[in-house]
Amino acid sequence: MSTINTRFIGGETSRRSIFGGQRNRERTIGLLIVGPIGVAITIWFQLIGAAVTAVLVGLVYLATHKHASRAGSMFSRRLTTRRFNDKAKRGMNTFVPVSRRPAGLDERFAQATKRDRDTVALEWNQYRDWPDGLVGLQWLQDEPGEAGIAWHRPPGEQPYFSVVFPVLGQVRGLESDMTVNQLMSRFQGFLAAAGNREARQTSAQFLTRILPADSAEHEAWVADNLDHEVLRDASDETAEAFRQLQISYKEVITRMDASYRQRHFVVGRWPEDAKFRAAAMRRGDGAVGWKVLLNNEVQAMYRRLAVAGLRPQAPLTARKTAAVFRHMQMPSWPIDQAGDITDPMDCFLAEESLWDHTVVSDMNPLGQPEQWWHRTGVIRADAVETGPRTPLWLVPLLTGMPAKIIRTISIDFETIPAQHARAAARQDLTSDMADLTSQQRAGQLVGDDLKVAQRAVQSRVHDLEPGSGHHGGQWLMHISISAPSKRELVEAVELIQEAASECGITDIDWLDGWGQAAHAACFPAARGMAPYQLTRGQKILERMAGTGRSDSLR
Known part of the structure; x- marks a missing residue:
C-alpha cells in the first residue's frame, strides 16, 4: 500500500552569533556598543564602573529579548512604533496616486508661509508614485502580448526583475499517493535547479489567491440562452417544464456562489547582479540585451514549471499583472480585467495605513466609492512545528473554511547553493x-x-x-486577509488563526505598524523576503571567481 512521502520543515531561521546561541543582531550590536564603554568606565571608576556595566548589559539583554509571542523584542517594537508615528506625522501613512494630485497644490506649497507649509506638506506627501512596499517598480517590457517584465529598484536593495506565471497546479482532483509523491519529486527538482552555479533565477514566489466563485458568466449564459418566446402559446406542461428549468439553473448558480475558486501564480525573480549584466551585454547593448536575456530566461522557466507538473500558462503581460495588483487592493475589481488599463503604472488605489490594518478607499468597477480592509501576517520557519509533513499540509488554510474569506497565501523561497x-x-x-x-x-x-x-x-x-x-534554502510565508468591513476582518483573522493551528503553525506574526508595506508582500512582485546574504569570506571568493570573459558564449 502506497503512502504519501513526508518531509521535515520548520525549525530554525537564524545563524549562530559570536557570543554563542542563536544570532540576535540587535543584541550583538548592543553588546558591541556597551563593551568598549564598559571597559572604559570600569578602568576609570573601578567597582562603580563595573556595576554600571553589568546594569547596561542586563538592559541590553532585556531590550533585545524576543518573546515567544513573535511580537519581537522591546527594542524592535519601539522602533516600529516610532517609525509608524513618524510617517503619520508627515502624512506618509496615506497614499493617493500622484496622477490625482490637484493642479494647484504645487503652487500652494511653493507660496505657503512658514506657518502654513507644514499643513500643505501633509497634503502634498499623500500623493506619491508608489504605495509603500512597491517603491521603485518600473516596467522593462510592457508591450501588449509580451511577457510583462517588471524592473524593481527598491531603495537600498539590489535591483531585480520579475515575471508572473499563472499556473493550474499539480494536483487535479483525487490523485493516488504514488502520483503525489512523483509530483513532489518533480517540484523538488524545480527548486534544486535554482542552486546551479550558472542559474540566474535563484528565487521564486508561490502565490495562491482564494476568492468566492464568480457566477456572473453563468448568469449571463442563462440569460442569453433561455428562450422566453416558448411561453407565448405554450401548454401548461411546457410552461411548468420551463419554470422547473429556471429553478434548476438558479439552484446551480446559488450553490456555485457559495463555493471558492483559487488562482495560482509563480513569480520568477532575477537579480540584476554583475553576472546578469555581463551575460546581457553579450546579447546586445543596454536594455536590448537585457530584454533578450530575460525573454530567454522566461522561456526556460516556463519549461521548468512544465517539467515540475505545475501546468504553467502564458506569462502575464504588464497590464494583466497590473490588473492583479488592482484586484489585490480592491477584490471587487475582477482579477483578469485588464482591458481598461492603458498604463500598467496606473493600477494603484487610494489607501490609508492604520496600525494593524490597511483601508483601501476608492471607486469600484461600477464607479461607486467602496472600502476594503486588509491585514497581513508572516509565518516564519520557527513558527512551524517540527515534524514530518506531506505536500498537503497547508490544505486547512486553502480549503474548508466555514465562511467566505478572501485571502492570499504567498511563499517566497530562495535556493542557496x-x-x-x-x-x-x-x-x-x-x-x-x-x-x-x-x-x-x-x-x-x-x-x-x-x-x-x-x-x-x-x-x-x-x-x-x-x-x-x-541544496540549502530559505523561505518565508505571508498571509493576507481582505474584507469589506472591519468587523468581518476581525472575524476572518480569528478563523485564519484556527486554520493555521490545524496546519501545525504555532503563531502568525501580524505585521502591525507596517501598513501597506506588509500588504505588498502578498502581491505578485517577489518582495516578501530579503535575499540571502553571503558571508564576507564567501563574497571575497565570489569576486575572485569573476563574471567570465566578455567574449564567452554564456
Missing part, C-alpha cells in the same frame, strides 16, 4: 556542540532551545552531504 549552505550548517553545528559541552561541564541543565536547534542543524548537515543533490 549547496557549498554555501553546507559551510553554514557545519559552522552552526560546531557552535551548538561547543555550547552544549560548555553547559554540561558547568553542571547546568541543557536548555530545550539548544537541543531543538542542534537537532535541526544536524538534519541540515545530513541533507547537504556531498552527492545528495540537495
